[in-house]
Amino acid sequence: AKEAGRATTVVYSERVRDRRAGRLAIETDLRRAAERGEFSLEYQPRLGTLDGTLRGMEALLRWDHPEMGRIPPSHFIPIAEESGLIVPIGHWVLETACKQARYWMQRGFPDLKVAINLSVRQFRDAGLLQKVVEALEASGLPPANLELEITESGLMSDLDRAVDLLQDLKALGITIAIDDFGTGYSSLSYLKRLPIDLLKIDRSFISGISDNADDRAICQAIVSMAASLTLETVAEGVETESQFECLQEIGCREVQGYYFARPLSVGDFSTYLTRHPAN
Numbered sequence: 640a641k642e643a644g645r646a647t648t649v650v651y652s653e654r655v656r657d658r659r660a661g662r663l664a665i666e667t668d669l670r671r672a673a674e675r676g677e678f679s680l681e682y683q684p685r686l687g688t689l690d691g692t693l694r695g696m697e698a699l700l701r702w703d704h705p706e707m708g709r710i711p712p713s714h715f716i717p718i719a720e721e722s723g724l725i726v727p728i729g730h731w732v733l734e735t736a737c738k739q740a741r742y743w744m745q746r747g748f749p750d751l752k753v754a755i756n757l758s759v760r761q762f763r764d765a766g767l768l769q770k771v772v773e774a775l776e777a778s779g780l781p782p783a784n785l786e787l788e789i790t791e792s793g794l795m796s797d798l799d800r801a802v803d804l805l806q807d808l809k810a811l812g813i814t815i816a817i818d819d820f821g822t823g824y825s826s827l828s829y830l831k832r833l834p835i836d837l838l839k840i841d842r843s844f845i846s847g848i849s850d851n852a853d854d855r856a857i858c859q860a861i862v863s864m865a866a867s868l869t870l871e872t873v874a875e876g877v878e879t880e881s882q883f884e885c886l887q888e889i890g891c892r893e894v895q896g897y898y899f900a901r902p903l904s905v906g907d908f909s910t911y912l913t914r915h916p917a918n
């Protein structure tokens with residue numbers, strides 16, 4: 640038993656070491672990725688539930704590593720968060736998405752709204768407000784065409800500061816969404832205090848909406864609570880027609896998911912635009 644225990648320990652510590660080494664390698668490569676032009680953005684369409692018109696798109700970060708190929712955000716964003724690299728990377732996302740959205744606006748889609756994910760770390764960064772102002776000025780994107788998505792955990796850690804910062808951001812004319820809604824602290828009283836515009840219902844509730852009574856009840860409750868607080872709702876991760884039908888019945892305002900479109904490269908999104916009427 641003793642021998643076996645030692646063997647397990649060795650294997651375990653090798654794994655930990657490998658994982659640490661892997662992490663470190665990723666972090667090192669992440670530091671250089673921006674200057675080497677390895678980042679890009681994909682854009683996933685967001686549609687009106689009632690009429691199916693294109694309302695906007697969510698910008699999603701992609702990293703094409705020279706040796707490892709495309710690395711999923713779920714893998715590198717946590718490393719970028721912990722190392723603080725997410726702050727400059729997030730700034731790049733903001734600048735790039737604003738410019739791209741402005742470009743599409745000027746080509747006949749003036750009402751498109753681009754949604755950008757903000758990490759908790761970025762939200763805590765003292766320079767955020769200034770960076771948003773700069774990105775809007777540099778791109779010429781009207782503030783009404785920009786939305787920032789923030790998770791509940793990012794807001795709840797310091798509610799007073801969150802209220803202040805969100806008020807300043809909203810004063811610019813941009814809109815604020817709570818991302819992955821329903822998965823966080825879910826203290827509903829804070830919703831009243833926060834100057835937000837929209838709740839994005841987390842995909843985990845959408846996946847069960849058509850065959851799980853609890854998930855359906857949760858979605859229904861979120862939508863009606865949001866309505867009474869004059870907040871909009873968007874469903875993310877809609878994958879099937881029956882999920883979409885449920886969301887229509889419930890009265891969710893906008894939808895996003897593979898059923899309608901995957902995240903698209905700039906070229907593919909341009910093609911998509913030519914085929915889809917915008918509101």
Ligand code: C2E
Nearest residue numbers: 699700712713732756757758876877878895896897898902
């Ligand atoms: P998220 O903000 O919740 O983004 C939605 C994720 O769901 C995206 O994954 C999207 O590709 C995926 N998705 C969309 N529709 C469907 C669907 O119908 N079914 C399924 N199964 N998935 C769907 P992605 O692009 O891998 O991004 C994962 C997460 O990484 C994002 O989750 C977000 O938290 C983070 N992320 C992505 N880009 C950025 C960024 O620019 N900045 C920051 N801070 N985080 C980002």
Ligand code: CA
Nearest residue numbers: 697756788818
């Ligand atoms: Ca998001």
Ligand code: CA
Nearest residue numbers: 818819839875
């Ligand atoms: Ca989300």
Ligand code: CA
Nearest residue numbers: 818819841842
């Ligand atoms: Ca998510």
